[in-house]
Amino acid sequence: MQDFTLSGGDLVVHLRLRSAVLVCPCGWTSRARYDTSRRRWRHLDLGRYRVLIESDIRRIDCRRCGRVRTEWMPFARPGARHTRDFEDKAAWLTQRMSKRGVAQFLGTTWEKIDTLIRGQVADHLDNDDERLTGLHRLGVDEIAYRKGRKFLTVVTDHDTGRIVHLAEGRTSEALAMFYRRLGPDRQATIEAVSMDMTSIYREPTREHLPHAAICFDPFHVITWAGDSLNAAHTSLTKPARAITVTGLNPAQTWRKIRATLRAAAENLDTTGHAIIEQLRLRHHKLWRAWQLKERLRDLYRTTTATDAATYLKAWITAAKRSRLTGFKALARRIARNFDGIINAITHQLSNSLTEGLNAGIRRIQNRAHGYADLTNLTEMIWLCHGGIPTKPPTQTH
Ligand SMILES: [Zn+2]
Structure with a gap:
């Protein structure tokens, strides 16, 4: 009635x-x-x-x-x-537009939107069973906020793309608290964890998940190769002198060479290909450095662990023989982290997830002019990337 x-x-x-x-x-x-x-x-x-x-x-x-x-x-x-329907609609809209816009659209205040989001996020975080059960492949990374001066530790589920843990700081403890919260049964299902090569996240992973394969993100390996190539480039005195590009002055040519070296080989334009060919003829050492970077990228096109291991061993030998200081050092670094690099291929873990997440978090920060308040920022990250179910306004069931 x-x-x-x-x-x-x-x-x-x-x-x-x-x-x-x-x-x-x-x-x-x-x-x-x-x-x-x-x-x-x-x-x-x-x-x-x-x-x-x-x-x-x-x-x-x-x-x-x-x-x-x-x-x-x-x-x-x-x-x-507010009713669940109202909250769902508000959450769905907040994932897509500013809180101020949502408040105006729904005829309420952004403070009320804030309170309602906070309640939904708190419910989600209380529900460990739903959020933390059945995890197999995880990624750990740091995310910068407040113009890169502060960091959050973020754990992502590679299989669903959802964030499963978020903590302040870039410390071993920020990750260890997550492993403790999982408990022994949930820890046991985790097969692999991808991360960068610093010991910050490696140590707590070895301690709490001794059975899990530690995988090093391809992104970081490729970044190292890029750095070594950059060092080879800047160590040359005015390489542009011997290289000519139609229509460009020497300064523009130097910039074009730098951009060409950084780009992925498959994305080069005609000028890029011409520059690489001129480097091969006139700056053989720099060309060798470029080739080593590209050959390391190709590692991630190998499909089996055995192929990858053979390929990487051959790459290390070539880099050691290269007489390029940066690449000789890189070869030693890669040899030290060999298993972790191969594990990433065995478990097919890439960094694309974290890259997408980073872009999403930048969008959140831009939309709210930087989110000076950490609580608000983390709530928005949970809302947009934590897998909180929200219904679009047109969906009634
Ligand atoms: Zn009760």
Whole structure:
């Protein structure tokens, strides 16, 4: 039984509670009520009317919780002042536009949007079973915020693309606290963890997940090769002198050479190919450096662990013989991290996930002018990348 009243721009729907059984949010049920009060929940608008649901709501002295709690309502989260439908719509919109825009669109304030997002994120983080069970392949990385001066440690599930852990700082403890929260049963299902080559994340992974394969992100390996190539380039005195590019002055030519060396071989334009050919003829050493970088990139096109190991051993030998200081050092570094580099190929882990995530987090920061408040930033990261289910406004079920 329900009825409606229309007052000003508000359509109030009055619900009458019929169930004699009261349900605590924890699931415990009782027939004894502690007290009753009346509450309103904001629901989705109906045309130009603001819809409010009004109902009596009872409290129970829950024996399981050991305290007085407000009964569970089917259409709203415990403690919420908006219906689940309203919250879903607000969350869906907040994933896509600024909170200020969402507030304006839904006819509310951004503070209320904030509170509602905070509640949804808190619920999600409380639900360890849903968030942390059945993890197999993880990626750990740092994400910079506040213009690169501060860092967050981020753990991602490679199989779903979701963030499963977020902690302040770039420390072993920021990761160790996640492993402890998993507990032994959930730790046991994890087969591989990808990370950069510093010991910050390696040590806690070895300690808590001794069975898991540690994989080094291809991205970092390729970045090293790029650095070694760059060193080879800058050590040459004016290589542009011997290289000519039609229509470019010497300074422009130097920049074009630098851009060509950095680019992936498969993306080179005609000028790029011409520059590489001139380097081969006139600056053989620099050309060799470029070739070593490209050959290291090709490592990630090998498909089996055995092929990859053979290929990488041959690359190390070639780099050691290259008489290029940067690449000789890189060869030693790669030899030291050999297993971790091969593991990434065996477990088919790439950095594309983290790259996408980094781009997403930059978008979040831009949309909110930098998110000076860390709590707000992490809530938005959870909302947009944590796999919190939200329904688009047009989807009713
Ligand atoms: Zn309870």
